[in-house]
Amino acid sequence: MKTVDNLNFAGKRALIRVDFNVPLDKKTLAVTDDTRIKAAVPTINKILADGGSVVLMSHLGRPLKKLKEDGTVDYEKHSLKHAVAKTAELLGRDVKFVSDCISEEAFAASSSLKAGDVLLLENLRFYKEEEKGDAAFAEKLSKHGDVYVNDAFGTAHRAHASTTIVANYYTEGNKMFGYVMANEVKNAERVLKSAEAPFTAILGGAKVSDKILIIENLLSKANNIIIGGGMAYTFFKALGGKIGNSLVEDDKLELALELIEKAKQKGVNLLLPVDSVIADKFDAAANTDNAASNNIPDGWMGLDIAANAVTDFSKVIRASKTILWNGPMGVFEMEKFQKGTEAIAKAVAEATANGAFSLVGGGDSVAAVNKFGLADKVSYVSTGGGAMLEYFEGKELPGIKAIAG
Ligand code: 3PG
Ligand code: MG
Numbered sequence: 001m002k003t004v005d006n007l008n009f010a011g012k013r014a015l016i017r018v019d020f021n022v023p024l025d026k027k028t029l030a031v032t033d034d035t036r037i038k039a040a041v042p043t044i045n046k047i048l049a050d051g052g053s054v055v056l057m058s059h060l061g062r063p064l065k066k067l068k069e070d071g072t073v074d075y076e077k078h079s080l081k082h083a084v085a086k087t088a089e090l091l092g093r094d095v096k097f098v099s100d101c102i103s104e105e106a107f108a109a110s111s112s113l114k115a116g117d118v119l120l121l122e123n124l125r126f127y128k129e130e131e132k133g134d135a136a137f138a139e140k141l142s143k144h145g146d147v148y149v150n151d152a153f154g155t156a157h158r159a160h161a162s163t164t165i166v167a168n169y170y171t172e173g174n175k176m177f178g179y180v181m182a183n184e185v186k187n188a189e190r191v192l193k194s195a196e197a198p199f200t201a202i203l204g205g206a207k208v209s210d211k212i213l214i215i216e217n218l219l220s221k222a223n224n225i226i227i228g229g230g231m232a233y234t235f236f237k238a239l240g241g242k243i244g245n246s247l248v249e250d251d252k253l254e255l256a257l258e259l260i261e262k263a264k265q266k267g268v269n270l271l272l273p274v275d276s277v278i279a280d281k282f283d284a285a286a287n288t289d290n291a292a293s294n295n296i297p298d299g300w301m302g303l304d305i306a307a308n309a310v311t312d313f314s315k316v317i318r319a320s321k322t323i324l325w326n327g328p329m330g331v332f333e334m335e336k337f338q339k340g341t342e343a344i345a346k347a348v349a350e351a352t353a354n355g356a357f358s359l360v361g362g363g364d365s366v367a368a369v370n371k372f373g374l375a376d377k378v379s380y381v382s383t384g385g386g387a388m389l390e391y392f393e394g395k396e397l398p399g400i401k402a403i404a405g
Helices: 035-050 080-091 104-111 128-132 135-142 165-169 179-192 212-218 232-238 250-266 307-318 339-353 363-371 386-392 398-404
Strands: 013-017 053-057 096-098 118-121 147-150 175-177 199-203 224-227 269-271 275-279 288-292 301-305 322-326 357-361
Touching (some): 135 165, 147 398, 199 212, 212 386, 224 307, 250 269, 322 386, 357 363
Parallel strands (some): 013 147, 053 118, 199 224, 224 269, 322 357
């Protein structure tokens, strides 16, 4: 994989696609989680240390899809100017900002950069051309740098102008990956291509439909697949269980049975949570109880895995040498339903301390390891949500293909 290590950037201007799609405080619009900005710092610093300058470009949210009530674009809420202070703080230097991507002003700003300067462009998605992968827009963007660096793993599954098409306007030697991209790929490959057995995949979250492709791909790689979260109840219903008001995808019942059957054929141990913490409503203040996951009373719903499931899952996790975790075990945002996810996070951390390689990815599971203070106790935390999922589904990501070929 060709990275920024393969080039000396002295006197060069690098156009870096970063993923600064970070959460902002609803009121102050300050960055509330700087993980993705922090992740990009080593790539930026390498280029600056060589004597280069840097133009950063990113999207933030989905401004043309999430319109204001009056139908207009909320430019204020989606402006990357809110990321300037945090970026400057993490880099320990000034960061210039220009309130557009391809205006005369933007090109004047990028062409006047000196060695050591950093410029951040405004949100790429203020242009509909970005998501369309428009060639003319991509070509204009390419004028911002002598070299194109893609370090936006989180957006590598999008064939957008700045993530994919822009690479067409650079010669072979002038396009490469940053360290975020290189690390993400290296760690994902370690799990997908050279996992030490036993390899356990822990999959959670609300919907089976989001996880079908990853389960299918992992059925030929993993030794154990642990299913938790809301999606488990589709499996229980498919098996003839009573699930009360729990989440269910009725059009996926047959598929759930097929996955169980395929796992059997392939000798994969597919684990479902035998018991659940149940609630009488979806509410932080709900009344709670425990029940077998296939015998949940009418009017109640499973919102977390319970003690026996935690014991089963933890035992398998602790004995694993490779662990992939995507998706929480329950509604861990609510205190009453966080214990299952917390216990699984602890088991993953314990296995890691005993020599396992663990990779955690996907917005919710990353938020969970952060919440329980365990992010530095797992081997690798991915910056990718959808991109990580698609990678583990076995898909080729357009942002990677555009450079790696
Ligand atoms: C993400 O947060 O998933 C990435 O930044 C990609 O954003 P998108 O899902 O809006 O394309
Ligand atoms: Mg997404």
